[in-house]
Amino acid sequence: METTSKTETLKDLGEVGIIGFIQREVSPKLPSYIRKGIGDDCAVLETVGDRVLLVTTDTLIQGIHFTVKTLSPEALGWKALAVNVSDIAAMGGTPRTAFLSMGIRPETQISFMESFVAGFKALARKTNVVLAGGDTVESPSSAVITVTLLGDCKPENVVYRSGAMVGDDLWVTGPLGNAAGGLFLLQNKRVALISRYESLIRAHQKPMPPLEVGKELGERSLAHAMIDISDGIAKDLGHICEQSGVGAVLEGASIPVSHDLMDLAAEAGKNPLEWALHGGEDYELLFTASPADREKILSLTAKLSKIPATRIGTTSEQQGIWLETQKGKEPIRSGGYLHFSG
Amino acid sequence: METTSKTETLKDLGEVGIIGFIQREVSPKLPSYIRKGIGDDCAVLETVGDRVLLVTTDTLIQGIHFTVKTLSPEALGWKALAVNVSDIAAMGGTPRTAFLSMGIRPETQISFMESFVAGFKALARKTNVVLAGGDTVESPSSAVITVTLLGDCKPENVVYRSGAMVGDDLWVTGPLGNAAGGLFLLQNKRVALISRYESLIRAHQKPMPPLEVGKELGERSLAHAMIDISDGIAKDLGHICEQSGVGAVLEGASIPVSHDLMDLAAEAGKNPLEWALHGGEDYELLFTASPADREKILSLTAKLSKIPATRIGTTSEQQGIWLETQKGKEPIRSGGYLHFSG
Numbered sequence: 001m002e003t004t005s006k007t008e009t010l011k012d013l014g015e016v017g018i019i020g021f022i023q024r025e026v027s028p029k030l031p032s033y034i035r036k037g038i039g040d041d042c043a044v045l046e047t048v049g050d051r052v053l054l055v056t057t058d059t060l061i062q063g064i065h066f067t068v069k070t071l072s073p074e075a076l077g078w079k080a081l082a083v084n085v086s087d088i089a090a091m092g093g094t095p096r097t098a099f100l101s102m103g104i105r106p107e108t109q110i111s112f113m114e115s116f117v118a119g120f121k122a123l124a125r126k127t128n129v130v131l132a133g134g135d136t137v138e139s140p141s142s143a144v145i146t147v148t149l150l151g152d153c154k155p156e157n158v159v160y161r162s163g164a165m166v167g168d169d170l171w172v173t174g175p176l177g178n179a180a181g182g183l184f185l186l187q188n189k190r191v192a193l194i195s196r197y198e199s200l201i202r203a204h205q206k207p208m209p210p211l212e213v214g215k216e217l218g219e220r221s222l223a224h225a226m227i228d229i230s231d232g233i234a235k236d237l238g239h240i241c242e243q244s245g246v247g248a249v250l251e252g253a254s255i256p257v258s259h260d261l262m263d264l265a266a267e268a269g270k271n272p273l274e275w276a277l278h279g280g281e282d283y284e285l286l287f288t289a290s291p292a293d294r295e296k297i298l299s300l301t302a303k304l305s306k307i308p309a310t311r312i313g314t315t316s317e318q319q320g321i322w323l324e325t326q327k328g329k330e331p332i333r334s335g336g337y338l339h340f341s342g
Numbered sequence: 343m344e345t346t347s348k349t350e351t352l353k354d355l356g357e358v359g360i361i362g363f364i365q366r367e368v369s370p371k372l373p374s375y376i377r378k379g380i381g382d383d384c385a386v387l388e389t390v391g392d393r394v395l396l397v398t399t400d401t402l403i404q405g406i407h408f409t410v411k412t413l414s415p416e417a418l419g420w421k422a423l424a425v426n427v428s429d430i431a432a433m434g435g436t437p438r439t440a441f442l443s444m445g446i447r448p449e450t451q452i453s454f455m456e457s458f459v460a461g462f463k464a465l466a467r468k469t470n471v472v473l474a475g476g477d478t479v480e481s482p483s484s485a486v487i488t489v490t491l492l493g494d495c496k497p498e499n500v501v502y503r504s505g506a507m508v509g510d511d512l513w514v515t516g517p518l519g520n521a522a523g524g525l526f527l528l529q530n531k532r533v534a535l536i537s538r539y540e541s542l543i544r545a546h547q548k549p550m551p552p553l554e555v556g557k558e559l560g561e562r563s564l565a566h567a568m569i570d571i572s573d574g575i576a577k578d579l580g581h582i583c584e585q586s587g588v589g590a591v592l593e594g595a596s597i598p599v600s601h602d603l604m605d606l607a608a609e610a611g612k613n614p615l616e617w618a619l620h621g622g623e624d625y626e627l628l629f630t631a632s633p634a635d636r637e638k639i640l641s642l643t644a645k646l647s648k649i650p651a652t653r654i655g656t657t658s659e660q661q662g663i664w665l666e667t668q669k670g671k672e673p674i675r676s677g678g679y680l681h682f683s684g
Contacts, residue, residue, distance in 0.1 A: 040503050041429035041433050041569060042501055043396070044495075046395070049389065052377060052387060053387040054384040054386055054387075054477070056383060057476060057490070059488065063482040087383035090384075097397075101400075103486060132397070137407070140404075140406060141484060142484070144403070146443050148490040153386075161381070161383070225381075287552050309422070
């Protein structure tokens, strides 16, 4: 594809050309457990006897999840895989095999596809994910990307949303709200600020889910319940509480917020805590654990990431999610992004 | 959902309401090998030690694969699953677990979703497929449905596209072209004819892939190569020939065409063979087998379907796909539907 003109469109390449290009670029060599990848009616994978299979699927639609202005084609390729890797991380699993379904307009330039694939491939390499199949079809308007990702885990190491116990610590990886700050910058075209807040832009465009942290927390049986933060911690914590039958108290002062986000919030007259609680798309991990394991969790996460995990509250017998600040304790509004909420 | 007004939209139901409704309707009880279905970051499935896992994914986009005029919501639900079941059938496998991703406009009426789910569920029941996860998101315009289907098979029974040998018989299940005839009727609004040609309409809207035939052909090692007929036999046979390194000669007079299709073609001034060769969407099986197994294949397929499989030609050392008619032997134009072909 190096010789293609930048103005050629997918129409010139054709369906077979597109599929072949994606396969060659992303995963030219398949591991031996994949008996057949792209090119037959189904991919054929050997199963691993003593492990359970993890399956997740996520769809990104142009105009809903991203726009051309806020996400480059390369970032879109990265992010389409990242949102699924994040789900495998949140189970304590290892991602293995991806299936990519794309609906795109035939008038799309080939250079778009080249960049998309480069972004997808970059994260696939980092996470040892192999592309083994998919479907590429025309879309009349919005681009639509669905990635299905298979992974695996030892059954005893899977971390569900339902395992939280009353009196658990609440933990998060990374700082929260950076992705929301980055999206704010991109949507409001604060061009002058974009280079200054590169970390926020990157958090929105190319999130890197803490895969190793998720896996180690599962393998060492440190996390009781875990979820990835995709819709904002307020909403995602709600899922853990609901499925575990517990409530939770968040300590406002403990929510980890980056210096960059605080600077931007001050400059833009925004509340960084709002971004951290309700912004979504952080693709960090939220988990609960026994207070007896605090030291272990701190040293493990400090070893695996630049920033150790942060303890942000506790689970409680009292139902509901509460935010504790200097002003007192109040029920948190259930925020986060809800599809179909009008 | 029985008490909902027919004019309520998905906006009224919300994302969580939609997912819950789909799960309850399609697969209210999960088999024990599914440790977790919808409701966590990933579905968690136990793997089956001595079998290989089959994975297929297909996307249907409004305006490309279907329109509101040619496919009812119920038929769309059925067909979204059927096109994937067909891929599992073409490997000789057993379908097991489906993941449904939907992008739909929030203004969509809830009754659309109820009908869609009823259609999906009807085929899921017939094929023992369990819904175990998915993603439901807003789409700004066209509805987009991606189904990922997992199945399994004993490794020695998988039938690839690449196994055809020179001198094999070519076989197809069912009559061909019915789906194309049905689409013609629907697109041309031949309303008066629709009730008369119900079998053609059904072939387009609710194809029933010959799952048992595919499975038995694999288990008895009767099929050397197999593919499902989704893009028209001319194009799909091309995949077998290319991957097996053989050519093929189709006997025009042997291509199975239904009486209904012949009647419609006569009435509409069309060539039924064109529909049979290039129409696509038949979701029947095309396979190659040893001439020594003719009797076995006829009796097996007669036992499993109303119509036994039909022998329609042979594979050849000479490359290319040829059509033999009374007029002689000529190379077949490569037809079928090609995405991005302009």
